[in-house]
Amino acid sequence: MGITDILFMVLIISGACYLLYRSLWKRKGHCQGCDSETCDVKKR
Amino acid sequence: MSLQLSRGEVTSPVQSQESKSTAAPHEKTITVAVAGNPNSGKSTLINAIAGTRLYVGNWPGVTVEKKSAMFEHGGRKIKLIDLPGTYSLSPYTQEEIIARDYLVKEKPDVIINVVDATNIERNLYLTVQLLELGIPLVIALNIYDEAEQKGYRINTKAMEEMLGVKVTPTVATKKAGLEELLKAATESADNPSRYLPKQLNYGDDIESAAAVIRTHISEQYPSLDGIYPTRWLAFKFMEGDSRAAEEASLKMDAAFIDKATAHLKKAHGDDMESIMADERYALATGLTREVVKRPEVRKVEITEKIDRWALNRFLGIPIFLAAMWIVFKLTFDISQPFGDWIDGATAGPVSRLADKMIAAVNGPLWIASLATEGVIAGVGFVLAFVPVIFAMMFFITFLEGSGYMARAAFVMDRAMHSMGLHGKSFIPMLLGFGCNVPGIYATRTLENPRDKALTALLLPLMSCGARLPVYVVFIGAFFSSYAGTVLWSMYVMGIVLAILMGVIFKRTLFRGESPMFIMELPPYRMPSLRSLMIHTWEKGKHFLIKAGTYIFAVSILVWFLLNLPWGVENKKDSYLGKTGQIIAPVLEPVGFGNWEAASALVTGLIAKEIVVGSMAEIYAVEQAEEAPTTVSEDLKEMGTTFVAAAGDSFRNVFATFGIASISAEEDEGASGLKTVIQKTFTPLTAYAFMAFVLLYMPCVVVAIAMKHEFGSWKWFGVAFAYQMVLAWGVALVIYQGGKFLGIG
Numbered sequence: 102m103g104i105t106d107i108l109f110m111v112l113i114i115s116g117a118c119y120l121l122y123r124s125l126w127k128r129k130g131h132c133q134g135c136d137s138e139t140c141d142v143k144k145r
Numbered sequence: 146m147s148l149q150l151s152r153g154e155v156t157s158p159v160q161s162q163e164s165k166s167t168a169a170p171h172e173k174t175i176t177v178a179v180a181g182n183p184n185s186g187k188s189t190l191i192n193a194i195a196g197t198r199l200y201v202g203n204w205p206g207v208t209v210e211k212k213s214a215m216f217e218h219g220g221r222k223i224k225l226i227d228l229p230g231t232y233s234l235s236p237y238t239q240e241e242i243i244a245r246d247y248l249v250k251e252k253p254d255v256i257i258n259v260v261d262a263t264n265i266e267r268n269l270y271l272t273v274q275l276l277e278l279g280i281p282l283v284i285a286l287n288i289y290d291e292a293e294q295k296g297y298r299i300n301t302k303a304m305e306e307m308l309g310v311k312v313t314p315t316v317a318t319k320k321a322g323l324e325e326l327l328k329a330a331t332e333s334a335d336n337p338s339r340y341l342p343k344q345l346n347y348g349d350d351i352e353s354a355a356a357v358i359r360t361h362i363s364e365q366y367p368s369l370d371g372i373y374p375t376r377w378l379a380f381k382f383m384e385g386d387s388r389a390a391e392e393a394s395l396k397m398d399a400a401f402i403d404k405a406t407a408h409l410k411k412a413h414g415d416d417m418e419s420i421m422a423d424e425r426y427a428l429a430t431g432l433t434r435e436v437v438k439r440p441e442v443r444k445v446e447i448t449e450k451i452d453r454w455a456l457n458r459f460l461g462i463p464i465f466l467a468a469m470w471i472v473f474k475l476t477f478d479i480s481q482p483f484g485d486w487i488d489g490a491t492a493g494p495v496s497r498l499a500d501k502m503i504a505a506v507n508g509p510l511w512i513a514s515l516a517t518e519g520v521i522a523g524v525g526f527v528l529a530f531v532p533v534i535f536a537m538m539f540f541i542t543f544l545e546g547s548g549y550m551a552r553a554a555f556v557m558d559r560a561m562h563s564m565g566l567h568g569k570s571f572i573p574m575l576l577g578f579g580c581n582v583p584g585i586y587a588t589r590t591l592e593n594p595r596d597k598a599l600t601a602l603l604l605p606l607m608s609c610g611a612r613l614p615v616y617v618v619f620i621g622a623f624f625s626s627y628a629g630t631v632l633w634s635m636y637v638m639g640i641v642l643a644i645l646m647g648v649i650f651k652r653t654l655f656r657g658e659s660p661m662f663i664m665e666l667p668p669y670r671m672p673s674l675r676s677l678m679i680h681t682w683e684k685g686k687h688f689l690i691k692a693g694t695y696i697f698a699v700s701i702l703v704w705f706l707l708n709l710p711w712g713v714e715n716k717k718d719s720y721l722g723k724t725g726q727i728i729a730p731v732l733e734p735v736g737f738g739n740w741e742a743a744s745a746l747v748t749g750l751i752a753k754e755i756v757v758g759s760m761a762e763i764y765a766v767e768q769a770e771e772a773p774t775t776v777s778e779d780l781k782e783m784g785t786t787f788v789a790a791a792g793d794s795f796r797n798v799f800a801t802f803g804i805a806s807i808s809a810e811e812d813e814g815a816s817g818l819k820t821v822i823q824k825t826f827t828p829l830t831a832y833a834f835m836a837f838v839l840l841y842m843p844c845v846v847v848a849i850a851m852k853h854e855f856g857s858w859k860w861f862g863v864a865f866a867y868q869m870v871l872a873w874g875v876a877l878v879i880y881q882g883g884k885f886l887g888i889g
């Protein structure tokens with residue numbers, strides 16, 4: 102197993118951890134419907 | 146007297162608004178607050194106008210926080226604010242406080258007051274209060290279709306004249322009358338002075354007392370002019386509404402107000418709040434009498450007929466349980482073939498495809514393994530249950546939209562209240578069937594912090610969609626001939642334990658009386674297919690997003706944990722395996738003391754679907770060497786098996802109703818996981834495991850929501866602790882009890 106493998110591994114693991122952090126913590130667990138403050142804009 | 150007053154009132158807020166709008170009258174964003182009684186169709190109206198997908202349901206109290214939607218109409222930017230429904234603007238419930246704070250403090254350019262045309266009198270009670278605010282107002286006479294069906298004749302012209310505001314009949318569900326409503330709203334926002342509502346006359350004695358207080362306020366706080374409607378403030382002071390004073394940072398001169406209202410109280414022999422309420426009711430009743438003609442003979446409506454059964458003292462709960470049973474049976478039958486299809490596709494063609502792609506780019510072997518045994522096994526396995534989850538969400542949406550959920554809450558309330566629990570907490574709990582998180586947020590409708598905390602604690606016992614995959618895997622492996630019933634028993638177990646725990650908490654942590662809960666029951670309605678689809682999608686979408694985000698991330702991490710330290714021969718010696726081994730002895734008495742189950746449960750703390758995803762990774766079986774296939778062959782196979790699955794699903798619906806019958810045969814292509822599970826579990830330990838997954842702790846997202854809603858980790862800590870004990874205890878009873886009875 103080479104240095105590139107280790108590098109890749111660290112990259113993937115930290116990517117996964119970041120994704121976990123972002124999707125779990127940052128959204129405060131909101132999940133259904135238009136749960137953000139503002140819903141999408143639609144032109145009429 | 147009252148005329149003078151209203152004119153004086155009119156000038157102040159108008160000036161500020163005109164000075165705002167004269168600068169660039171057609172570039173400014175118009176802010177439109179949508180206010181009205183609960184269940185009058187405010188969210189439906191906004192969805193129809195702006196194309197948003199706000200949560201809609203046929204029961205009062207769906208919207209609990211203010212939501213906004215931006216859109217353009219005729220080149221104008223319009224911001225719509227969905228407010229929680231309220232019956233009045235007194236500051237007693239959380240909904241009232243949110244709605245009122247917004248209207249008084251943020252001062253929208255115009256209010257769209259959604260009035261339920263089938264219930265004008267009660268709705269006008271709120272309208273009367275909205276008029277006091279001195280903000281331009283237009284009325285959307287919504288649910289006009291049902292009013293017409295009932296034979297009501299509403300004289301909108303007379304209504305307009307009496308209230309001094311535009312009245313537009315609308316049918317939000319059919320998008321009727323929206324153009325006119327928007328036109329009226331923008332016009333009123335552009336010319337606020339012309340469209341200011343009439344100030345209704347509350348009678349000489351009230352008006353003169355109010356005038357005295359207003360003069361007093363203006364003298365003491367001249368800077369207040371134009372910021373707060375002083376007539377409204379005066380009314381609030383008279384009612385002894387201290388919150389209003391606090392908001393305007395005024396000192397309420399109690400002695401002065403007492404003096405000003407003394408003769409009123411004496412004359413009416415009542416407190417000021419009741420006097421004011423009576424006066425407003427009288428106005429609403431009088432107005433209604435003038436504008437609505439009801440048919441002479443009232444026919445017994447279908448809603449009443451159904452409710453005679455659905456709300457029956459003895460039959461109510463059995464009917465609720467039966468309705469649930471049908472839902473679970475249907476959910477399972479419809480979605481099962483699709484689940485099998487995805488299962489087969491991910492195990493076969495998709496993995497092969499991934500292998501080929503990696504071989505093509507010359508990637509290292511371990512990445513191929515990560516992709517197939519990690520991501521595809523983990524995420525793919527969870528994805529296999531998307532059809533089940535969508536089917537479930539569809540039925541939940543149907544029950545919500547039809548109005549039956551409100552009955553379920555009512556029936557359960559009777560049961561819960563007799564045990565000292567607050568029935569209103571059943572609404573957040575019903576929401577919890579979809580996903581526990583919105584349920585946690587919905588607890589803010591409970592006024593009493595004790596009830597709120599108690600509800601949040603019990604909510605994770607409601608079986609959410611994320612637990613379905615676990616049930617489905619185990620039911621598929623062990624109980625396929627009575628799948629619906631076993632699934633149903635999980636949900637019922639959740640509810641029963643929630644009631645039981647509620648009683649225990651009420652006796653210990655949360656002593657005290659709960660107020661009576663009075664819920665208005667909406668009429669039964671047939672939700673449109675379109676809205677069913679939209680809201681099913683909105684609920685189910687979340688599970689897809691989850692699969693793409695944190696389930697994806699966790700399945701990668703699980704793969705590493707299963708393969709580190711690098712080059713472990715046996716998964717048992719990996720980090721995850723070691724963790725599992727440490728925990729396994731604790732699970733020995735409950736029947737699944739192996740490291741595989743233990744470590745799957747640990748990963749499931751993030752989200753409960755992950756339990757099956759991890760199991761798929763842990764038990765990742767070597768695929769037998771298969772005859773090499775080409776990509777196009779694989780795609781063709783996926784296509785034909787999908788068509789077969791759709792056919793099976795369709796036939797299953799009829800089978801559910803006994804029209805056709807297909808045997809719940811053990812499917813020949815049983816996935817790898819199913820066979821491994823059948824070897825390591827028995828029906829008894831499988832059932833204990835399912836119960837454990839139902840109960841063992843709220844997922845991380847619920848934990849974060851609790852922290853967010855309560856501002857501390859305290860309640861999550863309590864939930865975590867009691868649920869662990871409960872899960873273990875229940876699984877123990879099931880396993881040891883079953884063994885004692887000689888099952889398994």
Ligand SMILES: Nc1nc2c(ncn2[C@@H]2O[C@H](COP(=O)(O)OP(=O)(O)OP(=O)(O)O)[C@@H](O)[C@H]2O)c(=O)[nH]1
Nearest residue numbers: 184185186187188189202206207208230288316317
């Ligand atoms: N027949 C008919 N039903 C309607 C109409 N507008 C709304 N509904 C139904 O009324 C129910 C309540 O709609 P919502 O939009 O959730 O009501 P809301 O005013 O937002 O309610 P809260 O958020 O609880 O205050 C839903 O079942 C809608 O389908 C209408 O114009 N006609």
Ligand SMILES: [Mg+2]
Nearest residue numbers: 187188207208
């Ligand atoms: Mg709403």
